[in-house]
Amino acid sequence: MKQVRQNYLYQISDGSLLEETIKMMVLSPLLELAGFYQSPYRFKTEVSVEIEALGDNEEILRGRIDALVLQCKLWIVLVESKKTTFDLELAIPQTLAYMAAHPKTEQPLYGMITNGSSHLFVKTLGKQYGVSDLFSTRSQYRNNLNEVLKILKYLGRIITAS
16 A cells, blocks of 8 residues: 555646546555455446535636445445545535435445545445545555555455345
């Protein structure tokens, strides 16, 4: 994870990163190391959603939310924006909407929202939900990608056991 973080910090030093770069540099290595490209895991994608928000100086920031669904129990939501620092809070309602559409609301469902720079986890059970602390790729004090990977591996074990 140290190399993933170093690659990210090097690439972001030139400015914002687009979705495909974030997928290649951060998300794909996390999914690979968590074992999500191997049996028994299967992916499907959800429809992309366009989002807009006011940024600094009243500029309009535009982005997209793409969701990757794993085993129908784990939603991995990638937020793309023109600024990598796009607030992940804006993706929580859409993530919850994806998860609420699951037919078995009596079982816990999990989600991860990321823009490459930050990572946030969501859990739903019925009509209740919880959100984790924010994990930053840019943390000066520790490599939070290690924590993100541990959580993904843990969620992988939970969703295959149920």
